[in-house]
Amino acid sequence: MPFSLLLLAALSSLLPSSCVSSLDDQGRTLLAWKESLSGAAALATWSPAAPSPCQWVGVFCDTGNRVVEIRLISVDLQGPLPSNFQALSSLRALTISFTNISGEIPVEFGDYAGLELVDLSNNHLSGEIPPEICKLSKLQTLRPERHIAGRDREL
C-alpha cells in the first residue's frame, strides 16, 4: 500500500464519530434538547438525517443557514426548557408557547446573547425568572409564564 493511502487509513480511524455525521453544530444542539423531551413526536422532522436544521418544523434560518428563530406553539413537548442553546449564536427569537414545558427557566438563558424576543407563555413553568436574563442586552420582549410574572412585561 502506498504511504499516502496508509496515512489516510490511519487518519480516518482517528476521526471522532462527530466528524462523520453530516449534521451541523446547530442541528446537534437542537437534537440534544429534543432528547430531553418526552413529547418529541411533535418534532419528528428534527432528524439527524438532515444536514441542516433549517427545514425542521419550527426552525427558521437566515440566508446563511444560521438559525435565527425557533417558534414552537401548541405542540406537546413535555420536558424542560433548553439549557444548551449557546451554540445557536444567531438566535434572535425564541417562542415556546402552549407546549406543556415544565420546570424553571434555566440560568443559561442569560448566555443566549442575541435574543430579542422570548415567549414562554402558557406552559407549566415554576420558580423565578433568573437574574441572568438581565445580561440579554438586546432583549425587547419577555413573555414568561403568566403565573410567574402576572402579566407580559416589556423591557
Ligand SMILES: *[C@@H]1O[C@H](CO)[C@@H](O)[C@H](O)[C@H]1NC(C)=O
Ligand atoms: C398538554 O398535555 C395535556 C395532558 O397530557 C394534553 O391534553 C394537551 O393536549 C397537551 N397540550 C398540547 C398543546 O398538546
